[in-house]
Amino acid sequence: xxxxxxxxxxxxxxxxxxxxxxxxxxxxxxxxxxxxxxxxxxxxxxxxxxxxxxxxxxxxxxxxxxxxxxxxxxxxxxxxxxxxxxxxxxxxxxxxxxxxxxxxxxxxxxxxxxxxxxxxxxxxxxxxxxxxxxxxxxxxxxxxxxxxxxxxxxxxxxxxxxxxxxxxxxxxxxxxxxxxxxxxxxxxxxxxxxxxxxxxxxxxxxxxxxxxxxxxxxxxxxxxxxxxxxxxxxxxxxxxxxxxxxxxxxxxxxxxxxxxxxxx
Amino acid sequence: xxxxxxxxxxxxxxxxxxxxxxxxxxxxxxxxxxxxxxxxxxxxxxxxxxxxxxxxxxxxxxxxxxxxxxxxxxxxxxxxxxxxxxxxxxxxxxxxxxxxxxxxxxxxxxxxxxxxxxxxxxxxxxxxxxxxxxxxxxxxxxxxxxxxxxxxxxxxxxxxxxxxxxxxxxxxxxxxxxxxxxxxxxxxxxxxxxxxxxxxxxxxxxxxxxxxxxxxxxxxxxxxxxxxxxxxxxxxxxxxxxxxxxxxxxxxxxxxxxxxxxxxxxxxxxxxxxxxxxxxxxxxxxxxxxxxxxxxxxxxxxxxxxxxxxxxxxxxxxxxxxxxx
Numbered sequence: 001x002x003x004x005x006x007x008x009x010x011x012x013x014x015x016x017x018x019x020x021x022x023x024x025x026x027x028x029x030x031x032x033x034x035x036x037x038x039x040x041x042x043x044x045x046x047x048x049x050x051x052x053x054x055x056x057x058x059x060x061x062x063x064x065x066x067x068x069x070x071x072x073x074x075x076x077x078x079x080x081x082x083x084x085x086x087x088x089x090x091x092x093x094x095x096x097x098x099x100x101x102x103x104x105x106x107x108x109x110x111x112x113x114x115x116x117x118x119x120x121x122x123x124x125x126x127x128x129x130x131x132x133x134x135x136x137x138x139x140x141x142x143x144x145x146x147x148x149x150x151x152x153x154x155x156x157x158x159x160x161x162x163x164x165x166x167x168x169x170x171x172x173x174x175x176x177x178x179x180x181x182x183x184x185x186x187x188x189x190x191x192x193x194x195x196x197x198x199x200x201x202x203x204x205x206x207x208x209x210x211x212x213x214x215x216x217x218x219x220x221x222x223x224x225x226x227x228x229x230x231x232x233x234x235x236x237x238x239x240x241x242x243x244x245x246x247x248x249x250x251x252x253x254x255x256x257x258x259x260x261x262x263x264x
Numbered sequence: 265x266x267x268x269x270x271x272x273x274x275x276x277x278x279x280x281x282x283x284x285x286x287x288x289x290x291x292x293x294x295x296x297x298x299x300x301x302x303x304x305x306x307x308x309x310x311x312x313x314x315x316x317x318x319x320x321x322x323x324x325x326x327x328x329x330x331x332x333x334x335x336x337x338x339x340x341x342x343x344x345x346x347x348x349x350x351x352x353x354x355x356x357x358x359x360x361x362x363x364x365x366x367x368x369x370x371x372x373x374x375x376x377x378x379x380x381x382x383x384x385x386x387x388x389x390x391x392x393x394x395x396x397x398x399x400x401x402x403x404x405x406x407x408x409x410x411x412x413x414x415x416x417x418x419x420x421x422x423x424x425x426x427x428x429x430x431x432x433x434x435x436x437x438x439x440x441x442x443x444x445x446x447x448x449x450x451x452x453x454x455x456x457x458x459x460x461x462x463x464x465x466x467x468x469x470x471x472x473x474x475x476x477x478x479x480x481x482x483x484x485x486x487x488x489x490x491x492x493x494x495x496x497x498x499x500x501x502x503x504x505x506x507x508x509x510x511x512x513x514x515x516x517x518x519x520x521x522x523x524x525x526x527x528x529x530x531x532x533x534x535x536x537x538x539x540x541x542x543x544x545x546x547x548x549x550x551x552x553x554x555x556x557x558x559x560x561x562x563x564x565x566x567x568x569x570x571x572x573x574x575x576x577x578x579x580x581x582x583x584x585x586x587x588x589x
Binding site: 014 | 332335336337338339355357360361363364365367370371372374376377381382384385387388389390391417
């Protein structure tokens with residue numbers, strides 16, 4: 001455990017050295033959300049309800065969803081792919097600590113500062129829309145959302161790690177990574193709530209891991225999804241975690257046999 | 265039992281061939297020809313405790329590939345490796361805590377933080393007790409004289425300073441086996457010497473088995489009694505450095521200095537093969553057994569000889585000769 005903390009601390013320090021970058025990113029993040037809200041406000045115009053959403057609900061969906069999303073996301077794929085491509089992985093392979101544990105601690109250390117600042121900036125955006133933001137203090141719902149987000153964090157980590165490992169075969173994963181990112185954003189409900197599309201999309205998204213980092217917790221927050229569906233979702237998440245973990249193990253083992261430690 | 269035992273070790277890489285030009289790139293985008301390159305071919309050697317062995321060979325000879333297999337980074341294609349009784353490719357923690365690999369062209373230090381942070385990180389990763397860590401660190405800091413640069417961001421350090429810190433990071437856990445892959449690459453003469461002195465001292469004090477690769481012959485000459493020469497993935501020499509010189513350099517070199525009016529080429533030619541010439545000094549190659557007699561002959565001739573130095577041929581030349589055969 002102390003290993004973890006030391007690594008996390010070291011990468012906190014690193015992040016603090018680059019405070020400008022960390023803060024610069026947040027400005028873009030906040031801007032994007034404001035744009036989305038402006039767009040929906042324009043679309044609603046004089047309409048009260050669109051596809052079951054009132055304007056305040058839609059705005060809350062965007063704000064809450066993005067808040068949840070920044071809590072669970074990570075940028076592991078590029079880090080892992082970079083280590084493999086540049087041969088830096090070699091330096092970890094000779095150490096008495098598994099690369100996965102190391103990279104996990106490193107990523108937590110690396111993004112935690114950004115995450116904290118993102119959460120703060122999300123709250124800043126929310127504070128501008130206090131008059132329309134819908135509050136939900138139902139502790140049972142919040143607990144389910146919390147568990148879902150923890151599991152979503154794990155799922156996202158495994159998924160990104162897996163995508164990063166593909167670099168063993170292809171050297172570069174940027175293209176694939178961007179594609180997955182877009183598919184993920186769509187199925188997570190990050191562009192718009194999936195329920196405005198035919199029911200098939202929502203059903204499909206319940207079976208995929210992505211919706212649990214945006215759409216499902218946001219809808220739970222709005223109580224547009226009941227607790228039973230939420231709990232079922234948690235089971236789906238657990239199944240994905242087991243599946244992804246198994247895949248990670250297999251891909252890692254096979255990848256290492258392929259690894260050439262290029263550039264050393 | 266030997267510390268390092270290598271038997272019939274081979275490694276081949278897969279790679280793709282791309283035809284030249286843009287069209288070739290399009291073609292290989294659709295279809296790629298898979299080829300195999302044998303980087304190491306059935307090499308065998310063994311190294312004992314406390315031995316410091318130099319690995320020599322041109323770029324791409326297979327030196328680094330061998331070191332990577334010894335460290336467990338690469339799976340061997342065939343053959344067997346045992347280091348301290350472990351099989352490196354299994355990557356057992358017990359083995360990893362007992363060796364270190366330092367590469368002149370790759371670093372383990374966190375670039376954006378001061379070196380001390382990497383040291384602390386390694387302490388946790390190698391699970392070292394506090395007092396042991398402190399003792400080792402203090403010792404290494406003193407040995408390398410890096411006290412003043414500990415708190416400076418690694419990327420702001422000079423290459424020499426960084427290399428020192430790299431070595432410290434690798435040695436904190438007191439490895440019993442050390443692989444050094446071009447540790448002095450790119451360093452200035454003074455820094456090279458410092459690193460060299462340190463390696464020598466460390467090897468003598470700790471009885472660490474060390475494999476060193478370097479393109480600087482000075483490193484090899486000063487540090488290694490035994491050398492293994494690899495070319496095209498095969499060992500072509502394994503033995504004493506002095507024997508190597510005796511075997512492959514049948515000549516000695518006489519450096520003669522003249523005073524007064526100097527000497528003409530014709531006057532010197534009869535004493536041996538002239539390697540370098542100007543009227544006030546020349547370098548003559550003579551057969552090993554003839555060296556002394558030639559020197560005497562030169563001194564007793566009527567040439568205005570000021571000084572004569574008898575030397576071995578440079579190792580560079582010897583190695584170059586071996587590779588060119």
